[in-house]
Each structure stands twice: as C-alpha cells, then as structure tokens.
Amino acid sequence: IMDHSLPADILDDLSSRFIINVPEEERKDLIRICFQIELAHWFYLDFYCTVENPKLKPCSMREFATQIFYHIPFLTPHVINIDHILEQWRDYKQNVPTYGAIVLNEDLTKVLLVQSYCASSWSFPKGKVNKDENPVRCAVREVLEETGFDISNLIDENEYIESVINEQLIRLYIICGVQKDTKFQPRTRKEIKNVGWFSLANLPNNKKDMIKGKTGLGSNTFFRVIPFARRMRRWIQEKYLREKNTNSIRRHRHRSLGDVETVSKNKRQLFPPSVQVSILFIT
Numbered sequence: 001i002m003d004h005s006l007p008a009d010i011l012d013d014l015s016s017r018f019i020i021n022v023p024e025e026e027r028k029d030l031i032r033i034c035f036q037i038e039l040a041h042w043f044y045l046d047f048y049c050t051v052e053n054p055k056l057k058p059c060s061m062r063e064f065a066t067q068i069f070y071h072i073p074f075l076t077p078h079v080i081n082i083d084h085i086l087e088q089w090r091d092y093k094q095n096v097p098t099y100g101a102i103v104l105n106e107d108l109t110k111v112l113l114v115q116s117y118c119a120s121s122w123s124f125p126k127g128k129v130n131k132d133e134n135p136v137r138c139a140v141r142e143v144l145e146e147t148g149f150d151i152s153n154l155i156d157e158n159e160y161i162e163s164v165i166n167e168q169l170i171r172l173y174i175i176c177g178v179q180k181d182t183k184f185q186p187r188t189r190k191e192i193k194n195v196g197w198f199s200l201a202n203l204p205n206n207k208k209d210m211i212k213g214k215t216g217l218g219s220n221t222f223f224r225v226i227p228f229a230r231r232m233r234r235w236i237q238e239k240y241l242r243e244k245n246t247n248s249i250r251r252h253r254h255r256s257l258g259d260v261e262t263v264s265k266n267k268r269q270l271f272p273p274s275v276q277v278s279i280l281f282i283t
Helices: 008-018 030-048 061-071 076-094 135-147 226-270 273-282
Strands: 098-105 110-116 126-128 160-165 168-178 192-199
Touching: 008 030, 008 061, 030 061, 030 076, 061 076, 098 135, 098 226, 110 135, 126 135, 135 168, 135 192, 160 226, 168 226
Parallel strands: 098 168
Antiparallel strands: 098 110, 098 126, 110 192, 160 168
16 A cells, blocks of 8 residues: 555546546456556646645555555455456556557658656657557557657558567557658657657667767667667668669650650651641550
8 A cells, every 4th residue: 555545536536537437348357447547547647746736646556556446436346456457457468569650750861769758768659559449540649649740641551660579569650751850749748758860870780789889878778679670771771772763764764755755756747737646646
C-alpha cells in the first residue's frame, strides 16, 4: 500500500473517467481493466501530481492499482491477487504489437528520434496498438502524440520495416520528405523529453560500433534503433535506385518522343495538309 492514500474524490474522478464506464461484459477481463487503470495512472501523474498540489505524491502502477481495486466494488474481491493480475497484464502487454514510423528528412540523410522522459536512450516514435485499432491508424496516432507531427498524408501502408523483438512485433512505417526545420511538440505530458534529427551516417549498425566521437553518445543510447539500422539504410539505397531507374526511363521516353516529333515535322513538309493530319494521329 502507498505511504498515503489518495483522496476519495480523486479516486471517484479517475474511476468515473476510465473504469466505471467499461461495458459490463468486459469487467470480468482484468487484463482489460489493467489497461484502463494504466490510463488513469498516467492521468493522475500528469494532472494531479503538480506543483500546485504538493500533498499528492507520484506512485507506482502497483500502488495506484491497489487503491483503485480497493475503491471500486466490483474489483475489491480481486485485490488479494493484485500482484498476479499485474504480472499477467505485463506479460500480455509485452506481446501487444507496436507501430510507429521512421521519419526521414527531404534528402533522406537524417532520421527523427525521440527520447523518453525517464531514459537517456533514443528510439523511433511508436507505441502499442489499442484494441481493434488499425496498424496505420496506430502509427499515425503514436507519432502525433510523441512528436506533434501528423503523418497521415504521408504514410504508405505498404512501406514499412518490421521486426520481432522479445516476442513482440514492432512495425515502423517509412515516412519521407519531412522538412528539417519542422517544429515538433510532443502532445503527451511527462513521456517524451526530446525530439531530434540524427544523421543516418552516424547511427550504429550494432552494439560494437564506435560512434561516440561522431554523435557524442554511446551505441547503447541507440539500442532500440540498432535492429532497424541496416534495413533502413538498405531501403533508402533501393529507393535511390528505383528513382534513378524511373528517371532514366522517363528521359529515354522524352528523347523518343522528341525523335517522333522531328520525324513528324519532316513528314509534314513532304505531304499535303490533308495527309498530315492522319500521319500525326498515327504517330
């Protein structure tokens, strides 16, 4: 139990906001309830634990959940199993798919990373999918929450890199062409500390890469980026090749059209006007 109890009016407010309105048939699903309690916990930390309310102290998820279980009648019988319930919830949560984005600048030389409020490491903006949420919608929502930038008009559902890490699927959609001077402003409180551009050339491919001299940071700072670094660079190389081939074909096509136009002009000089029309139509 916490060193101090939360006031009943605050517990009432949090319960009514996040838990009481859960459909009756879902109340027996304690894993589902734990996700709602987590939302309530974040709300408590963000909006109640402020300098204006010095008597309200931050608390752990376990401490907070215990008080919620005691406070809400349909949860009270389960409070004796709180540790087991939270353990099951964490195991389940670990396997929930995560979606986000690899956001690249206009010339594809820099990638946007975010730094957690409670850690020194950097990672891609991403987060866990909600129940019945589409992967693309989840990625858009998470990037918007963590950076303040809306990728909904830039995202292609077929362009992504994904990896399974510790039995958890992580899929990152590739977003190109974001201006480097874009102003980023996280929308979540006390979750994202910094948002910044990093040169792709300076990011490590593995934990042994010596990059401190290039970035001023150790490779451990990017341990969440490393699993995607090589494939991210390969995707960019392939994109350059695709565009190069496309431009080459386009130039060749334009040259061919120019040749046709020259021939047409010559034909125009050789034939009377009535014949010219049919020749130009054919070519």
